[in-house]
Amino acid sequence: MPIAWYFDFVSMFSWLQWPAIRELAEKREVTLRPILLGALLKQMDQRGPAEISRKREFTYRYALWRARRDGVPLRFPPAHPFNPLPALRLCIAAGTTLDAVGSIFEWIWAHGRAADTAEALAPLAASLGIDDLHAALAAAEVKAALQANFEEAMRQQVYGVPTLAIGDELFWGSDAHAFAMDYLAHPEMFAEGEMARLGALPIGLSRL
Numbered sequence: 147m148p149i150a151w152y153f154d155f156v157s158m159f160s161w162l163q164w165p166a167i168r169e170l171a172e173k174r175e176v177t178l179r180p181i182l183l184g185a186l187l188k189q190m191d192q193r194g195p196a197e198i199s200r201k202r203e204f205t206y207r208y209a210l211w212r213a214r215r216d217g218v219p220l221r222f223p224p225a226h227p228f229n230p231l232p233a234l235r236l237c238i239a240a241g242t243t244l245d246a247v248g249s250i251f252e253w254i255w256a257h258g259r260a261a262d263t264a265e266a267l268a269p270l271a272a273s274l275g276i277d278d279l280h281a282a283l284a285a286a287e288v289k290a291a292l293q294a295n296f297e298e299a300m301r302q303q304v305y306g307v308p309t310l311a312i313g314d315e316l317f318w319g320s321d322a323h324a325f326a327m328d329y330l331a332h333p334e335m336f337a338e339g340e341m342a343r344l345g346a347l348p349i350g351l352s353r354l
Contacts, residue, residue, distance in 0.1 A: 147313035147333065149176045152295075152304050153247075154183040155237070156230040158209040160308040161255040162218060163320035164248065167310070170327075171244055178242050179295040180234045183307050184227075186296070190305060196227045212320075221258030228262040232283055236267055238291045239282035240274045249274060 151167050153160035195205045213220035233250050240246035253259050253270045260266040264279045271279040310317045310326045317326035
């Protein structure tokens with residue numbers, strides 16, 4: 147089954163899942179698909195957790211707690227949420243390789259650096275072999291590749307990041323990684339018993 151990972155650098159939970167994704171990618175072929183979370187939320191007419199004050203506070207603290215529990219470095223960038231387009235386009239321009247993705251994540255979430263402008267990302271881009279970052283970010287092929295990732299996410303009905311797509315099944319959230327790995331090892335699990343019934347369970351509408 148094909149495996150794809152949808153992520154956005156603005157998502158701290160994408161960073162928390164990244165070590166497991168990198169480990170998986172060393173054993174299986176994993177297509178890395180950076181996408182713009184804001185566009186995804188707009189498509190679904192939803193607000194992100196950072197746009198809801200109490201949810202924002204909880205989400206940030208929970209992410210930090212998870213990172214400390216799992217031994218993952220986590221330092222928030224100067225502002226959040228931030229515009230991730232420069233980082234996403236840099237990722238595409240650098241080939242969306244494991245090293246490029248890891249370097250960008252570490253820049254933002256391990257070191258707490260800004261990633262919302264070409265100027266902020268220039269030192270990182272140079273280390274990735276991109277000297278003219280403004281030209282790279284404005285390149286038509288870079289924009290087209292990012293748009294193609296988004297269109298594929300829409301085709302697969304992705305509804306959040308990070309999402310690990312295994313075949314046609316979607317596993318949303320860094321905390322669903324173990325579930326995804328169990329499915330990858332036992333793909334028949336959704337065709338049996340209660341798992342199969344849940345796939346066809348009708349929606350019950352309560353009367354208010």
